[in-house]
Amino acid sequence: MKKNKLLLLMLILLPLMFTSSCGDEPLITELVENRVKVILKGTFESDDSVPAWSVSGPSVFYLDISEIRADGDKFANYRYVDSILLDESNGFFNGQGLNYDSDDLFIDEKYENLELYIRKMGFDNASPSATTFYFNDKDVPGYDFNLKQIYLESGPDEDETNLVFPLLAPVAGSINYDGKGEWIVEARVVIKNNIKKYSTSDGISFWAIDDNINDVSNESSVGYIGGNLASIAYAYKKDYTGTITVPSATGFLVAIPAEDDITEYVGAKIPPYVTRSTQLKNIPVGVQMKVYTTNLSQADILKQSSSAHYSPAGADVLLTVPGENANR
Amino acid sequence: MKPQAGIWFGPSMPLFEMNDNVEPALGGGAFFRLNTPLTLFKVGGEVGYQKHKSQGVNAISLVPVYGNLLFLLPIKFPMNFQFKLGAGGVKVYIKPEEKEQFDPLFMAGLEVSFMAGRMVNFGLRFDYMVIYEKHISGAKYNGYFFNTGLTLYFNL
DSSP: OHHHHHHHHHHHHHHHHHHHTOOOSOHHHHHHSOSEEEEEEOSSSSSSOOOOOOOSSOOEEEEEEEEEEETTEEEEOOOEEEEEESSSSSHHHHSSOEEEOOOOOOTTOOOOEEEEEEEEEEESOOBSTTOEEEETTEEEESEEOGGGOBOBSSSBOSSOOBSSTTEEEEBSSOOOOOSSSOEEEEEEEOOTTOEEEEEOTTSOEEEEEOOSSSOOOOOTTTOOOOOOOOEEEEEEETTSEEEEEOTTOOSEEEEEETTSOGGGSOTTBOOSEEESSSEEEEEETTOOEEEEEEOSOHHHHHHOSSOTTOEEOSSOBOOOSTTOEEEO | OOOEEEEEEEEEEEOTHHHHHSOOEEEEEEEEEEEOSSTTEEEEEEEEEEEEOOSSSOEEEEEEEEEEEEEEOOOOSSEEEEEEEEEEEEEEEEETTTEEEEEEEEEEEEEEEEESSSSEEEEEEEEEEEEOOTTSTTOOOOEEEEEEEEEEEEEO
16 A cells, blocks of 8 residues: 555656646647748749730639649648639739748758649630630630640650649748748749740640740640749748849849859749849848849840849848848 | 556547647557545556647647546446546647647546456547647647547556
8 A cells, every 4th residue: 555655646746747847839839820931923023023914815824733842841732723814913923922821841951942733724715715624623714734844855855754743943042941930932933924825736726834945836746835934932031131222223133142153043943033123122131142133024034045144233232130221 | 446557549639720730640558547545536647649640741749648537437337437637748749840848738538448357448538638838928729639549458
């Protein structure tokens, strides 16, 4: 019985022992709530300085993404499916961005790419006009060109690697996610004012995204349309950013992390910060940035195989306090 | 009535907000129980483990360690009905934050068991667990779990 009393005492003390050494971080809340917000944009510009759609033909873009990963981490395992009007009413095309559901990233992980698993992409106004495809549980008028976005260097690849399942959006700089505050991860794919009409061998004409590396003029005999989409991803901590102003900028004003070389940002990789105005927003504090201007048009920039058109706009910028503006 | 030791395993369900973030999983644990001078009451100690994953990166692992008081329903029936109330600590580990700590734990439960010989009892248990975090500044949620288990008791 004496032994039992001792055990009894231990039983009573055991819970007290554990409760007294409890942690002070709200882990359940941390798990339920998310710090990382994913924003998707279909524009070349990183802000709302986007011009209006200038296209005659399609009026709706059908987008179906099954999930987004970061170097394989399933941090945004949520589906997004929507028909987006080709005007400025939706965040996807007006520069505000649309919100994509996500969980959080791993802290201090170095992410190289975001992987966008795009199930379907299509525009309406294909011809013949009776052309439809199955989208979001119903038949919609238009043409799903996703399966035609296959790997192409100089000819159709034998493996026919689909370039949009997943679409690799390279991360500019690194995501220095620290698990504190609110973070924005922005992924952009240049769709606005970057489309082209293609036709298949069986007589269907359809609108799709222009290939940004190769000039794909006739896919009818081989069944591809290129599929090298211009994209980029980058991240910053909300309210821990500043601005860069270049009053003399006339065309595009561009900024990239100083650890990168501007020569990397050609072909299907676009700079993370691009504006038509004279001020770049959401520049992270504590990250050295290089600033450039260019006077080429969006279409010309996307077709360039060299970065010679980017002219440096003053010395590198290193913001030190949130809200700071650097003039160049 | 003799002191008992036992093991259990069965499905664990995250409840409320947790249910949107992680999936049900198989949990399990071990326990021992001692008689008290009051015939209908026992005291027990428990340790368990359950890991809830998700389709994405979210995951939570729990190691509850707690003591409880058991009350045997005084009815004459081939099955025993016991109510439980307990408190203790739980080691919580979450992903993708990769953080862990001890939190206070409270539980209430019911066990239904029957004799399967002098040495062994079988039973079913239903436990409701509260991981109490709302005392921490910045916390908006507690963690709630409902565990169901098949139990094997050994009468020592």
